[in-house]
Amino acid sequence: MVAMEAVAAVMRWRLLLVLSAAGLGALGVPQPPNILLLLMDDMGWGDLGVYGEPSRETPNLDRMAAEGMLFPNFYTANPLCSPSRAALLTGRLPIRNGFYTTNGQARNAYTPQEVVGGIPDTELLLPELLKKAGYVSKIVGKWHLGHRPQFHPLRHGFDEWFGSPNCHFGPYDNRARPNIPVYRDWEMVGRFYEEFPIDLKTGEANLTQIYLQEALDFIKRQQAAQRPFFLYWAIDATHAPVYASKPFLGTSQRGRYGDAVREIDDSVGKILSLLQDLKITKDTFVFFTSDNGAALISAPKQGGSNGPFLCGKQTTFEGGMREPAIVWWPGHIAAGQVSHQLGNVMDLFTTSLSLAGLELPSDRMIDGLDLLPSMLQGQLVDRPIFYYRGNTLMAVTLGQYKAHFWTWTNSWEEFRQGIDFCPGQNVSGVTTHTQEEHTKLPLVFHLGRDPGERYPLSFASIEYLDVLRRITPVVQQHQEALVPGQPQLNVCNQAVMNWTPPGCEKLGKCLTPPESVPEKCSWPH
């Protein structure tokens, strides 16, 4: 962290220059740039044309990359939605911010409706911190950091919300489980499959269009008010059940999943166009990425592509954790660049604070790196990427090398039931169905030569020994300094589900909760 702090100091100085070149606020003082995070749901590294998707149906995102900078080595902090999102908004690994379970070793956990936990009040979220620099913040789409009142996004720094607290699974009969509510700010305005229909048969839903309008309206309002904004556009059309609006249905060569991608691509194009029309491209930092790898269990009709990488969502192989990532900030970040910096969704926290001219919180460990030196000066900072499942450090990447301390895809029991996180892929001793411990002799891959993690280095090679010599102290230091947060995803209770979200009375949409029975959550993966 010492090196990072030094970089941060340089950056704050440099930022003054940036700010002086940027727009002036309502009071005529320099204003920090707007921050626009476009976060996809289960979209894979290989889903964009610029990342090699053969149908090449993302002209707007490809153009965004051509006009901006592409990060081929960008990661999530966990191969599952909730912990990934909690990491992005706190700049901290899920093991620190509480988005993990201790119910089973190496188990991924998230926030379905029955989870009792959520984002602790002790965590500082990006929008809370950005307030100090005058930002207005909005989340559009999926929150996923807990749905009970104390976890509400407007209690954690966001000023506006349009979207849902949980995934849009369905349909439910509202008896065993309520349909997920859709909120506008503090109150629900309806539920999925009711006021906000998703036709599971045809895949038709208008949600991406609604989310697009929410984004466009917010940007226009903040621009008119001359206030810097943070927009967290966390849409979910590529999470199963995937959906698209009528004009996009059936238009993709890739089927329904591709229809969803095409609508998102079109929407991103419209958002960037608005920034151009408003002449605020120089004042708006835009970053596109995804929360975890493509859900191959839902492929091919409801899941995407992880390109050449191994396995997908839920796993700590590259397919589970490497993400598409593009930054676009014309006038600041030169067009058509590729950065090989190892990046992480947690860096969006740190980078955003840097953009806003704010200090990092000094009372806690922050895992995110400020990416501005990479983006603006092409710097490459040596930093590890940690791959966790729940409370278990599965793997670490340093430079080009990845060491697996544990390997696991899913249990034999599940695998025999047809659940396969690595369909069509099978690397002996690597894509294991028992939890294999390699801590004594980690499996090491060179991700440059072997991005698909197929050929572990020979244990006897000098290269292997060199890698271990460099990786071991990094892991040791990490584990020695680690103070795990209170695990939030251990306890479930049917009674905490979205039976009576705020505003349900006005709409006559309140449901009757069952008796409160807290129990240990079951996390099979």
Add this chain to the structure above:
Amino acid sequence: MVAMEAVAAVMRWRLLLVLSAAGLGALGVPQPPNILLLLMDDMGWGDLGVYGEPSRETPNLDRMAAEGMLFPNFYTANPLCSPSRAALLTGRLPIRNGFYTTNGQARNAYTPQEVVGGIPDTELLLPELLKKAGYVSKIVGKWHLGHRPQFHPLRHGFDEWFGSPNCHFGPYDNRARPNIPVYRDWEMVGRFYEEFPIDLKTGEANLTQIYLQEALDFIKRQQAAQRPFFLYWAIDATHAPVYASKPFLGTSQRGRYGDAVREIDDSVGKILSLLQDLKITKDTFVFFTSDNGAALISAPKQGGSNGPFLCGKQTTFEGGMREPAIVWWPGHIAAGQVSHQLGNVMDLFTTSLSLAGLELPSDRMIDGLDLLPSMLQGQLVDRPIFYYRGNTLMAVTLGQYKAHFWTWTNSWEEFRQGIDFCPGQNVSGVTTHTQEEHTKLPLVFHLGRDPGERYPLSFASIEYLDVLRRITPVVQQHQEALVPGQPQLNVCNQAVMNWTPPGCEKLGKCLTPPESVPEKCSWPH
């Protein structure tokens, strides 16, 4: 073929317009465009940045694509070098031009030194035909259409040659097998590992630089002479043993294979720059592709990447036969386009004739399609892609659908010895180690939704029945009209190897051939 002929007629008319806009020849008459085919050896679809290779080390090829047109759905005619190259230069499937074996069902065959056969005199090669339009033709690099005197490239239409008749395998002790000769035109000028060293330990060889100079010199000479040229740049640095020259060794994130790719990328950049310096970009049609998929058996150190596709070289899965393909013709083909036309290396034959304003041979079946309508007007023509191994039609693609009539990777016997054409990949019933016949009920994949061939369509689905209804007559028609050529790759003989290539006396490099013993070639794959 009727539809194709109609298109060809339109094209000849359109070509007049193109020609009138193109350069004037020495006599002041309009001159057809130069044709430059850059053919890679074992380079995979996924090896270029523009096709999603994560290290993104091909800035020149990526720029070529940005300034030209990319074909994501471009194929070879066979997943092995010799038949692929014979198909490219004849516009005909190997089953027609003789580049196949009947020694074993579904066996790939090629032209190692001991092969007795080669390109039959009855075949018409592209440079032979281009002569009629005044072209001067040169092959730089690997010929692979037979190494005995009657198969020499200068006997089949090329005016110049610098390169080798066979692969640069080695090293040999010149007793059991001679080292492969390197020719300048009619005579050898040395041998690999002797006058043309390839250091197998360090990977150093200067060959790509030599091949680059050959290309640049030829282009300059033809431009000075104001003669249209056909340059077939068939280099082989990405075929195992891969090599690069000193300035490129160790510069890639991908190891030695990446070093070779980087040197090739740099060379392509220099070739395109020369065209720009000579101001002949508008007069020079440039096409980049590869002969077959990446050789995954040589990966990760000596083999490339097939991106998201299944298996590699030797197989009739997408990884074996889908190729990187870029066309670049500034002023004619608009920049930054993607064509989803199903293309094939055989189309380069037909398209080149079209560019030269020449008729297709009318006395034989030509499989190549004229791609100019796709390139110039964005047309999409419905056409099948046939996937052969030897004499067996393994699969066919029509539109988005691929039907496998036979599946096979390699034999159990070989597989148990560690030979694996699909390392890390295993699709049950698809990546088979026995030859599986599916002719009664083909395995069908939707390549848009499922480019990795992991999810066969359900036999009971309407979609499956629809596909079969469309594909069956196409295959029937193909098979009924098929007149196989005389198989060239059945007979081997140690005595025909490169013991005494022409010119060996002058150099004192003649070797003593063994007794002539013709035998049946063994083709294990």
